[in-house]
Amino acid sequence: MAGLLGRVAEARDKQAFSELFTHYGPRLKSFMLRKGSPTEEAEDLVQETMIAVWRKAHLYASDKGSVTTWVYTVARNLRIDRYRRNGAVHLTGLDDYDEAADDTPSDDVVNRSQEDSLVRAALAELPGEQSEILRLSYIQDMPQSEIAEKLNIPLGTVKSRMRLAYRRMRRGLEDLA
Amino acid sequence: MKVSHHLDQSTIVSYASGTLDEALSAVVACHIAWCSECRQAVRHAEIAGGVMLDELAPAKLSATCLDEIMARLDDESIEIEPSRTNHGDDGSISGVPRPLAKMIGGRALDEVEWRKVGSGVWFHDLPVSEGAKGKLRLMKIAAGKAMPEHSHGGMELTLVLRGAYRDAIGHFGIGDIADLDETIGHKPVVTPDEPCICLVATEAPTRFKSLVGRIMQPIVGI
Ligand SMILES: [Zn+2]
Numbered sequence A: 001m002a003g004l005l006g007r008v009a010e011a012r013d014k015q016a017f018s019e020l021f022t023h024y025g026p027r028l029k030s031f032m033l034r035k036g037s038p039t040e041e042a043e044d045l046v047q048e049t050m051i052a053v054w055r056k057a058h059l060y061a062s063d064k065g066s067v068t069t070w071v072y073t074v075a076r077n078l079r080i081d082r083y084r085r086n087g088a089v090h091l092t093g094l095d096d097y098d099e100a101a102d103d104t105p106s107d108d109v110v111n112r113s114q115e116d117s118l119v120r121a122a123l124a125e126l127p128g129e130q131s132e133i134l135r136l137s138y139i140q141d142m143p144q145s146e147i148a149e150k151l152n153i154p155l156g157t158v159k160s161r162m163r164l165a166y167r168r169m170r171r172g173l174e175d176l177a
Numbered sequence B: 001m002k003v004s005h006h007l008d009q010s011t012i013v014s015y016a017s018g019t020l021d022e023a024l025s026a027v028v029a030c031h032i033a034w035c036s037e038c039r040q041a042v043r044h045a046e047i048a049g050g051v052m053l054d055e056l057a058p059a060k061l062s063a064t065c066l067d068e069i070m071a072r073l074d075d076e077s078i079e080i081e082p083s084r085t086n087h088g089d090d091g092s093i094s095g096v097p098r099p100l101a102k103m104i105g106g107r108a109l110d111e112v113e114w115r116k117v118g119s120g121v122w123f124h125d126l127p128v129s130e131g132a133k134g135k136l137r138l139m140k141i142a143a144g145k146a147m148p149e150h151s152h153g154g155m156e157l158t159l160v161l162r163g164a165y166r167d168a169i170g171h172f173g174i175g176d177i178a179d180l181d182e183t184i185g186h187k188p189v190v191t192p193d194e195p196c197i198c199l200v201a202t203e204a205p206t207r208f209k210s211l212v213g214r215i216m217q218p219i220v221g222i
Helices: A002-011 A014-034 A039-059 A067-083 A094-099 A109-124 A128-139 A144-151 A155-174 B009-016 B022-034 B036-055 B065-073 B098-103 B211-220
Strands: B115-118 B121-126 B135-141 B150-152 B156-162 B165-167 B170-172 B177-180 B196-202 B206-208
Touching: A002 A014, A002 A039, A002 A067, A014 A039, A014 A067, A014 B036, A014 B065, A039 A067, A039 B065, A067 B036, A109 A155, A109 B036, A128 A144, A128 A155, A128 B009, A128 B036, A144 A155, A155 B009, A155 B036, B009 B022, B009 B036, B022 B036, B022 B098, B022 B135, B022 B156, B022 B196
Parallel strands: none
Antiparallel strands: B115 B121, B121 B135, B135 B196, B150 B206, B156 B177, B156 B196, B165 B170
């Protein structure tokens, strides 16, 4: 994916772009539908996201994360932008992470490309009650309070399951260090 | 910047999933502009978002979707974003984190219109969209001033931009964030040397515990 995006960034390569579309387009539509967008709006958001990928391809920095993480943040921010005033101001994209000088120098790019599979493995091994919370949050677009209501559990339990899930991902990533 | 108080991990996850209320998200964005540790944590939580996106069963797109996008790519109005220069700016020089600078039009903290809401307490409200549940505002509290003890109807995020305060949890200086849920009550006291300016997002009306606080509430409007 990084190779395809690189060709878009450097040569404005439409063939590479359409391959990116073939992979991400249908997943993005699924994502938007599950977050509650009606079909037409979901498709519109897919278009907006892919056009943003085209416009911002050269801003993607492989030392900050995978192409998939980047596409996720672009899609998330675009959707939020529709509903919020200043939406884009309040959310960072991967390409915003360059703003502070105190970050540790980026690990080598090879490590970044391994991060996705480590997180994927950590997510696959989460207890059901933790992965359910993550799915409701990331995919179903539910705030903590709505999750608590839907599952009929205290808000504090939602928070503690989120923390546990997060720590497991983090531990998975530490294998890289 | 040396930060001692960070975001709760559940707040990091909700921010990364895009489900944190707008007002609260704004304070998170400002904290991570200054805090590399939490910025890294958000990045990790975003990897999870990417992985979950990638694992979704693909949905069928309309037959014309790609053609429509391709047609738009040739449109002159689709401009390539200019490359960003490295800002190299963590906001600590001006005392205003970049996301906040955009919200207050690049003004300094002393240049915004401060509305006096009580003795030694000033507010500057920041706009959020109609659908937002939370309130977002800058608060300026005089040196040495104690705020009434209060607990929260919902989450409250407080980012210190200037000065410092102390409460039962500890000392909060520039860059520190207090990430409090509805179960925690606190009584902040500003340190005696200078006024404290904070960016505060509250999810629901703050409830003062003491009678004085309850009387003050309608006036202060926290
Ligand atoms: Zn932090």
